[in-house]
Amino acid sequence: MNGEKDYKGIIEGFIYDYPVCEFYYLEPRNLIFSDKVRYICEHECPHYGQSWACPPAIDAIDHCIEECGAFEHAFLFTSVAEVPDCLNFSACLEARRDHERMTLELRGRFQEHFGKVLALSTGCMLCEECTYPGAPCRHPEDRLSTIESHGILIMETASLLGVTVDCGNNMVTYISLIFFNA
Template sequence: MNQEKIEEGLTQFPVCEYAFINIADITFLDQVRYICKTECPQYGKSWSCPPAVGTVEECKKRCSQYTGGFIFTTIAEVNDIANMEETLATRMEHEKITRQVRDLFAEQTEAIQVLSTESCAICKKCAYPDAPCRHPEKMFPCIESYGILVTDLAEKYGISFMNGANVVTWFSLLLYR
């Protein structure tokens, strides 16, 4: 993979911060998954969320098969960060950028696993658990669904996650080989 070419290509997207990471630096915690199970209304309802993505140990094993990683953020300003509808409405732009960054990496690498924000929202109602995912090429599992402590990874690589009172910071993580 040509890192310079990737960085050159990134200039066409509104990426706020990014870092190339070592897979060994990713922290996997069952406690992160516990938050999914106890607090997220999408738990057990989407192919992008637990338990569909596998156990934390299975996710860790899957991630360890990649040789490198790339974490990036986009930001969006909102009038009221506490207004979940307004906040979540900014997510689709981040997902669009994530697909574009994935395509940029696809030109340079043979395999990519993309993890992104929240539960997948492509379909009005997910096919899980009754049928396979209708859009596996578009669906990105949530970073936290893998048990990944994204704030720890951000701190390790100097990426900000608190960018202002009414600023939403969205993360995506691409693993490649």
């Protein structure tokens, strides 16, 4: 019990320094995994085949699911931003970029305290244009894959957990996950 209190205390010692809207302490078994998500990536996602951080460039789905399940804990957090038009992809880019920056910073804080972690987010936005597939990734240690790329049905999971994803007109909510051991 003390261990649980300790890691929550550590996280709550820094999490309020960031514009996080909601956060949840989970275990990998609380997330809904499906190897079928790759089919959705391939057929419905504009990132598919466009980035070193997304399929088909990353590991096979079974390996990705195993990688998540090998951690004891998963920390889910959201950020919310107001955008001029939430249906306009480019209008949301800046808000997404802020969320990605925060996720990278938080990944660093988790690494400081817990060692090896796995952070998943909305997809890598580190370069203006991804080098995939013609040249090597510019920041292989920093890039973040999407939550979905690791077989997680994030909207179904969010709904099951009661995560607030609809914050009103022209408000966008982004979700990240950090897997860690403590």
